[in-house]
Amino acid sequence: MRPFSLSSVLVAVPLVLFPAGAGAVAVAAETPQSVSSFTIADPRIKESSGLAASKRHPGVYWTHNDSDDGPYVYGVDAATGRTVARITLTGIGVPRDVEAVSLGPDGQLYVGDIGDNRGGTWDRVWIYRFPEPDTLGDRTVKATKFTVRYEDGPRDAESLMVHPVTGRVYIASKNQNGGGLYEGPEQLSTGGSNVFRRIAEVPWVTDGAFSPDGTHLTLRGYLLARTYPWRDGRPQGEGERVDAPWQGQAESVTYAPDGRTLLFGAEGENSRVLAVPVPSAGASQQPGRPAPAPAAAGTPGGAAGAGSDTGNLTVGGLALAGLAALLFGARRLTRRGRSGAD
Numbered sequence: 001m002r003p004f005s006l007s008s009v010l011v012a013v014p015l016v017l018f019p020a021g022a023g024a025v026a027v028a029a030e031t032p033q034s035v036s037s038f039t040i041a042d043p044r045i046k047e048s049s050g051l052a053a054s055k056r057h058p059g060v061y062w063t064h065n066d067s068d069d070g071p072y073v074y075g076v077d078a079a080t081g082r083t084v085a086r087i088t089l090t091g092i093g094v095p096r097d098v099e100a101v102s103l104g105p106d107g108q109l110y111v112g113d114i115g116d117n118r119g120g121t122w123d124r125v126w127i128y129r130f131p132e133p134d135t136l137g138d139r140t141v142k143a144t145k146f147t148v149r150y151e152d153g154p155r156d157a158e159s160l161m162v163h164p165v166t167g168r169v170y171i172a173s174k175n176q177n178g179g180g181l182y183e184g185p186e187q188l189s190t191g192g193s194n195v196f197r198r199i200a201e202v203p204w205v206t207d208g209a210f211s212p213d214g215t216h217l218t219l220r221g222y223l224l225a226r227t228y229p230w231r232d233g234r235p236q237g238e239g240e241r242v243d244a245p246w247q248g249q250a251e252s253v254t255y256a257p258d259g260r261t262l263l264f265g266a267e268g269e270n271s272r273v274l275a276v277p278v279p280s281a282g283a284s285q286q287p288g289r290p291a292p293a294p295a296a297a298g299t300p301g302g303a304a305g306a307g308s309d310t311g312n313l314t315v316g317g318l319a320l321a322g323l324a325a326l327l328f329g330a331r332r333l334t335r336r337g338r339s340g341a342d
Contacts, residue, residue, distance in 0.1 A: 035261040037274045041081040045074055047267045049158070050101035050207065051252035052109065056132050060084060061254065062109060066267065067097045071143075073111060075136060078273070085136040089143040092128050100160035100207060100252075105167050107132055112160030114148070114171060120156045124149055124193065127160070127169065149193040150182060157182075158206045158251070165214040168233070171196055172219060174204045181235065200235055207252045211278075212259040220244055220253040220264065227279075245274045 040048055040063070047066035054060040060075045071092055075085030089111070097115030104110055111128040130143040148171070157179075159172035169184040182196035203226065208219040210230065217235050218227045225244035228235035244250070244264055252265035255278075265273045 035256040035258075035263070035275050036078070037263075037272060038076075038078045039081045040076055040265075040271050040273065042074065042076070042083040043269065044069075045076075045083070045271075046269050047251075048265050048271050049099050049251045049267065050112070050160075051254040051263060051265045051273065052101045052103045052209075053254050053257050053263075054132065055103060055107065055257060056134065057084075057136060058257065060136070061263070061273070062101050062103070062132075063252070063265070064098050064101055064111065066099070066251075067095070067115065067117070069095075069098075071095055073101065073109065085133065086138045087130070087133065088138075088140045089128055089130060090140055091142045092126070092145045095128075096122075096125075099158040102160055102162040102169075102209070103132065103164075104129075104162040104169075105164050110160060110162050110169060111143075112157070112171065114157040114160060116154065116156040120154045120173075120175065122154055125157070127188065127194075129188070144190060146188045146190060147193045148184070149195055151195050151197045155180070155182075159208040159219065161208045161210050161217065163214055164210050164212055166233075170208075172202050172205050172208055174206070176204070178202065178204055183233070199233075202235075206250060209254045209262075211255050212257060218242060218253055218255070218262060220250060222248075222250045225253065225262075225264070240279070242279070243276065245276065247272070247274070 045063060045065060048063045049066040050064055052062045054062060054075065057075065059078045061078055062073055062075055064073050071089040073087040073089065074083050076082070077084045095113050097117060098111060098113050099115040100112035102110045108129050108131050113126040113128065116122050116125070125148045127146040127148055128143040129146065130141045133139060133141070155173035156175065157171050157173040161170045163170070168186060169188065171182045171184070173179045173182065179202050180198045181200040181202045183199045184196050185194055188194050202219055203221060203224060205219040205221045208217060210217055215230055216227050217230045218225060225242040226239035227242050228239035229237065242262065247264060247266035249267040250264065251267050254263050255261070256263060260278055262276045262278055263273050264276060265271060
């Protein structure tokens with residue numbers, strides 16, 4: 001991903017101080033027993049930047065490192081935090097900046113090599129697709145490579161989501177003023193570039209995920225998370241605030257297979273994946289069971305909208321989060337100074 005900057009923090013902090021929507025969504029303190037938080041124990045996974053729940057292997061979550069690792073996707077057992085599979089992808093060359101992973105209704109994993117450390121100057125990025133393996137363990141898999149271009153020019157992005165019903169691929173771009181949600185073609189093609197078209201404005205986000213039934217889209221950033229009703233191929237309204245945990249370099253989000261829980265991940269060694277119950281998750285969300293229609297429809301605001309927040313964040317907590325973000329931004333700037341430009 002592009003290293004975190006102080007200017008990014010200064011843009012993101014107001015989203016916490018003045019979050020969008022008429023009211024924040026408060027979630028229960030306890031999580032369902034079937035899905036719990038866990039720690040990624042594999043020392044090879046130092047920059048977990050994406051997360052996707054397995055369908056073939058209950059309790060396993062797919063993740064990958066950010067740039068500078070290689071063509072690898074890891075399967076982590078949530079019960080132990082240990083890696084139970086490492087998939088080596090061939091046929092894709094050397095990945096440039098892998099940022100996201102999502103599982104499609106076709107049983108295939110989609111890996112988004114969509115980051116742009118040059119701030120949106122690369123004229124193309126890529127998606128790699130391969131079948132979720134029937135058995136766990138280390139293996140080598142030949143992946144299909146798709147070239148992606150944006151209709152309105154190059155973009156930096158960290159979020160790739162595959163709709164669990166239609167199979168359509170979406171990418172959320174990011175910049176310091178917000179971002180855009182881009183829709184891919186109905187079917188990806190290897191015969192040329194796949195043009196992604198902007199369909200909505202979204203906040204500055206680092207990952208996203210569709211609910212298992214396809215009726216909601218959750219987007220997360222360093223300091224915010226919002227869930228939007230999804231209808232007619234578009235996010236509706238300004239969404240609802242999700243009580244996402246503070247994780248510093250917050251990089252990933254996915255739904256548990258039953259749709260009752262959101263799991264939030266972050267970069268770092270021995271990073272925690274934190275389980276947060278989905279608000280009003282009174283029943284398992286399964287494909288084909290639509291949620292109630294939203295009260296208001298529209299396009300998400302580029303800065304997460306306006307309004308007052310009635311959530312449980314305190315002034316002291318806000319000050320701590322802001323200070324931590326500033327310190328973290330300074331650390332990332334120092335890191336980039338040492339490593340140089342990509």
